Amino acid sequence: MNSVTNNFEALFKKAEEFRNSLGYSEKIRIRVGSATCEHAAGSYTVYEEFQKHILSSGRQDVILEKTGCTGRCSCEPIVGVFVPGKLPVKYQLVKRDSVHKIFMDHVVGGKIVQEHLLDKTPDSCKYHVLMCDGSGCGGALEGGLRFQFEMRVAESGLKPDEVWLTSIGCLGFCTITEKKEQTVQVMVRPDNIIYRIKTIKDVDDIIENHLKKGKVVQRLVAKEKPISQRFYNLYGDVAFFNKQTRIALRNAGVVNPESIYDYLHYKGFLALKEVLEKNDPEWVVKQITESKLRGRGGGGFQTGLKWTSARKAKEKIRYIICNADEGDPGAFMDRSMLESDPFSIVEGMIIGGFAIGAQKGYFYIRAEYPLAVERINHAIEECRKHNLLGQNILGSNFSFDLEIRLGAGAFVCGEETALIHSVEGERGQPRVRPPYPTESGLWGKPTVINNVETFANIPPIIVYGPEWFAQVGTKQSGGTKVFALAGKIQRTGLVEVPMGTTLRNIVYGIGGGPAGGKKAKAIQTGGPAGGCIPEKYFDTPVDFDTLGKLGSIMGSGGMIVLDEDDCMVDVAKFYMEFCQDESCGKCTPCREGTKRILEILIKITEGKGTEKDLENLERLAKLVKKTSLCGLGRAAPNPVLSTLTYFKEEYLAHVKHKKCSSRKCRSLIHYEIDPEKCVGCTICAKNCPVPCITGERKEVHVIDTARCIKCGRCFEVCRFKAVKKL
Amino acid sequence: MCAHQNTQQATDNWKEVKEFAKKALPEHIITFIEECKKEEHPESKLIKVLQLVQEHFGYLATTQMDAVAQLLQVPMAKVSGVATFYHFFRLVPRGKYLIRVCLGTACYVKGAERVVDKLKEELGIQFGETTKDGLFSLEGTRCLGCCGLAPVVEINEEIFGQVTPDKIPAILEHFSEKETEKQ
Numbered sequence: 001m002n003s004v005t006n007n008f009e010a011l012f013k014k015a016e017e018f019r020n021s022l023g024y025s026e027k028i029r030i031r032v033g034s035a036t037c038e039h040a041a042g043s044y045t046v047y048e049e050f051q052k053h054i055l056s057s058g059r060q061d062v063i064l065e066k067t068g069c070t071g072r073c074s075c076e077p078i079v080g081v082f083v084p085g086k087l088p089v090k091y092q093l094v095k096r097d098s099v100h101k102i103f104m105d106h107v108v109g110g111k112i113v114q115e116h117l118l119d120k121t122p123d124s125c126k127y128h129v130l131m132c133d134g135s136g137c138g139g140a141l142e143g144g145l146r147f148q149f150e151m152r153v154a155e156s157g158l159k160p161d162e163v164w165l166t167s168i169g170c171l172g173f174c175t176i177t178e179k180k181e182q183t184v185q186v187m188v189r190p191d192n193i194i195y196r197i198k199t200i201k202d203v204d205d206i207i208e209n210h211l212k213k214g215k216v217v218q219r220l221v222a223k224e225k226p227i228s229q230r231f232y233n234l235y236g237d238v239a240f241f242n243k244q245t246r247i248a249l250r251n252a253g254v255v256n257p258e259s260i261y262d263y264l265h266y267k268g269f270l271a272l273k274e275v276l277e278k279n280d281p282e283w284v285v286k287q288i289t290e291s292k293l294r295g296r297g298g299g300g301f302q303t304g305l306k307w308t309s310a311r312k313a314k315e316k317i318r319y320i321i322c323n324a325d326e327g328d329p330g331a332f333m334d335r336s337m338l339e340s341d342p343f344s345i346v347e348g349m350i351i352g353g354f355a356i357g358a359q360k361g362y363f364y365i366r367a368e369y370p371l372a373v374e375r376i377n378h379a380i381e382e383c384r385k386h387n388l389l390g391q392n393i394l395g396s397n398f399s400f401d402l403e404i405r406l407g408a409g410a411f412v413c414g415e416e417t418a419l420i421h422s423v424e425g426e427r428g429q430p431r432v433r434p435p436y437p438t439e440s441g442l443w444g445k446p447t448v449i450n451n452v453e454t455f456a457n458i459p460p461i462i463v464y465g466p467e468w469f470a471q472v473g474t475k476q477s478g479g480t481k482v483f484a485l486a487g488k489i490q491r492t493g494l495v496e497v498p499m500g501t502t503l504r505n506i507v508y509g510i511g512g513g514p515a516g517g518k519k520a521k522a523i524q525t526g527g528p529a530g531g532c533i534p535e536k537y538f539d540t541p542v543d544f545d546t547l548g549k550l551g552s553i554m555g556s557g558g559m560i561v562l563d564e565d566d567c568m569v570d571v572a573k574f575y576m577e578f579c580q581d582e583s584c585g586k587c588t589p590c591r592e593g594t595k596r597i598l599e600i601l602i603k604i605t606e607g608k609g610t611e612k613d614l615e616n617l618e619r620l621a622k623l624v625k626k627t628s629l630c631g632l633g634r635a636a637p638n639p640v641l642s643t644l645t646y647f648k649e650e651y652l653a654h655v656k657h658k659k660c661s662s663r664k665c666r667s668l669i670h671y672e673i674d675p676e677k678c679v680g681c682t683i684c685a686k687n688c689p690v691p692c693i694t695g696e697r698k699e700v701h702v703i704d705t706a707r708c709i710k711c712g713r714c715f716e717v718c719r720f721k722a723v724k725k726l
Numbered sequence: 727m728c729a730h731q732n733t734q735q736a737t738d739n740w741k742e743v744k745e746f747a748k749k750a751l752p753e754h755i756i757t758f759i760e761e762c763k764k765e766e767h768p769e770s771k772l773i774k775v776l777q778l779v780q781e782h783f784g785y786l787a788t789t790q791m792d793a794v795a796q797l798l799q800v801p802m803a804k805v806s807g808v809a810t811f812y813h814f815f816r817l818v819p820r821g822k823y824l825i826r827v828c829l830g831t832a833c834y835v836k837g838a839e840r841v842v843d844k845l846k847e848e849l850g851i852q853f854g855e856t857t858k859d860g861l862f863s864l865e866g867t868r869c870l871g872c873c874g875l876a877p878v879v880e881i882n883e884e885i886f887g888q889v890t891p892d893k894i895p896a897i898l899e900h901f902s903e904k905e906t907e908k909q
Contacts, residue, residue, distance in 0.1 A: 036871060037874055037875060039885065040878065073872075074874050074875070327868060329830030329833075329834075329868060330832050330873055332869070332872065367814055368867070368869075368870060368871070370883065405770075405773075408773050408808075408815065409812050409814040409868060422773065425767075425772035425808070426808070427811040487831070487836075492874040493874055527831070558831070574834055712840075
């Protein structure tokens with residue numbers, strides 16, 4: 001045993017003692033979501049209201065805590081109530097007014113408040129059995145495990161609603177070392193026990209003893225805890241979550257992001273300990289290379305290769321930078337990780353720093369994320385306090401420190417050479433590569449830049465091994481990817497799935513499909529640099545290469561679902577406005593090209609376009625793609641080119657027939673009042689800002705289309721559906 | 727290697743420079759710059775310094791940028807270059823409440839444009855302008871990362887989610903009432 005181990009164990013012991021002193025096992029815990037999105041939804045006031053209730057009730061056995069966000073955005077604020085020995089309960093859309101009822105009925109009275117439940121757990125459910133569907137498990141028993149379990153539970157005489165069976169994404173059991181033979185994992189909640197099953201007799205044993213008599217079948221119990229156990233124990237009953245595989249987001253919504261002790265409890269800094277104990281940077285790089293981890297910032301460059309080339313540099317002063325300048329509109333996974341699990345990013349960076357031989361690391365975070373900055377700042381200070389940063393970390397001979405640098409709102413700073421300039425205090429403009437930053441980066445020194453999500457994946461790879469990580473994903477790309485699912489979809493939020501999961505599975509399986517029974521038309525992936533993928537390709541497995549082939553990119557993982565109401569020309573215009581505005585102006589193709597492309601798109605949406613414009617548009621877009629200096633310009637035409645490829649007919653309708661089929665382009669639509677439906681209620685005339693609607697009370701109204709500004713107000717307020725958008 | 731960056735000696739009128747800076751900048755920013763100069767690469771803190779200045783004054787005026795340039799010993803051209811390059815910096819004063827409408831994709835497809843129209847109509851100003859009473863400024867902003875709550879409007883770090891044009895008057899009233907109460 002060396003001093004690193006001793007120091008770590010002392011720290012771990014301290015953390016456990018602290019946690020035990022809070023008496024978690026016998027107290028009721030109320031956990032309120034606390035991240036930017038949760039706050040926006042009103043979780044501050046909910047937290048305060050719970051505080052008041054606990055104080056005035058005088059209860060000593062109730063703990064109120066903050067947790068990050070799990071990524072179930074449209075249901076926030078989310079509040080968890082955990083009573084020892086009972087299934088964890090989560091409430092959604094909790095407002096100040098509902099706090100009282102939850103506190104009185106549930107915390108005091110022990111009765112679950114049904115109307116606020118986040119996905120309903122059957123009321124009488126005593127046990128919840130989760131069956132792993134991961135690639136390492138699944139289908140090992142004859143006829144499939146789920147089938148066997150269902151059949152036997154039905155035959156056993158247990159009431160059907162007493163035991164609830166669910167298939168889940170992956171428990172991550174394939175992570176652990178005790179696996180020697182093919183077994184299937186099931187988890188039994190609320191006891192939070194994982195069984196490894198080999199035969200049908202095992203299934204019967206669990207049903208007979210555990211589910212019927214409440215006795216744990218010791219011989220089948222797994223000794224080690226897999227990566228997702230905690231997550232599934234808390235969220236295993238929520239449909240949005242249990243189809244996911246959580247690695248990068250393993251702690252989001254599970255740990256208290258402001259507590260280093262909490263992080264330590266969930267295997268935090270164990271990877272760092274292992275790395276420092278071995279004291280072999282080459283070994284670390286080898287682990288990362290074998291894991292097939294590819295950069296999650298968008299480019300998909302192999303992280304192991306990047307680290308190797310930095311290690312090879314002659315210069316010994318080296319830097320490591322975390323790119324947390326999440327500028328893609330529609331992406332918020334980095335923010336969520338920074339806010340919900342800051343310590344894991346810090347740990348990933350320290351390990352990265354050790355592997356490449358850096359002395360210093362920089363967090364480049366955008367200033368638009370004040371809470372993320374605060375949490376990372378806090379995490380860095382805590383780490384310094386506990387000797388996890390600074391001189392001789394954990395008593396090893398490795399010294400390393402971190403500093404935060406704030407971005408100031410420039411999308412191009414996501415490009416690594418531009419980012420380096422920004423850290424240096426310059427305008428964030430890119431330069432020609434090579435030399436690559438790994439040879440000559442920050443102040444001319446070898447520099448590795450990785451994305452937040454990449455760093456979040458480092459600790460689990462070290463703890464659970466690269467083989468496991470590699471087998472989660474596809475052949476070319478290991479692990480999972482987090483997507484920010486938003487737009488026209490029922491369940492918006494963060495989705496983490498293995499590489500190779502199909503788009504359809506994400507949109508329909510997890511996201512629940514578009515809202516209001518509408519049809520999804522396309523998915524826009526990768527932000528302004530990505531393309532639109534039409535519905536007919538939804539069965540494509542998601543990976544860096546497959547998306548590239550479809551003319552889009554993985555990007556940092558934004559995923560915006562578009563439905564029939566969205567005009568693809570308009571979407572292309574939106575992204576081009578963004579890129580044109582964010583073009584730094586250094587190279588001509590991007591500076592001038594994006595401007596001219598935008599002009600053509602505006603012309604088309606205004607109904608002034610010609611077929612010649614479409615030709616020019618395509619030619620120009622291809623030129624900009626080919627000749628721009630950096631990734632911004634090279635990818636900026638993607639939304640245009642992909643929509644031209646897949647939705648050519650929409651462009652043609654705009655230029656030939658001057659029609660916008662989704663009725664989005666204002667210049668191409670007009671409003672009329674259907675005389676058969678109009679009852680003369682005057683509400684449209686009252687709301688018209690121009691005003692251009694005339695008509696007497698109880699008589700048919702008429703819109704003067706010459707004066708109409710097409711604001712659509714009349715269309716919205718009419719209760720008789722008499723106003724028509726044509 | 728960067729010892730030459732600590733260029734207190736580079737100017738022969740250092741005393742006057744400091745006098746000038748003292749008038750233009752508050753104490754804590756001067757101290758911050760001096761702290762920076764003790765470390766390597768002080769010029770790399772330019773963005774941070776400008777952020778502090780903007781936090782204090784609400785915008786960046788020429789005198790302040792000039793003072794920063796002198797104290798940090800970087801050319802004024804670079805300071806104004808940085809100040810105009812990044813969206814975050816403003817060169818004109820803004821209202822007491824800064825209204826920033828998220829123009830990210832999710833907000834866009836969920837109707838942020840109509841929220842913008844309503845705000846412009848209610849306030850009688852365009853993007854980048856301030857109301858006559860100096861209370862509200864209006865800006866568009868890049869994705870605020872609350873896509874699940876789209877469309878989103880941020881007013882002085884307070885975030886409003888799922889905003890529809892109908893909700894705008896009430897939100898604005900909330901802030902103007904706050905002001906009248908204070909008076």
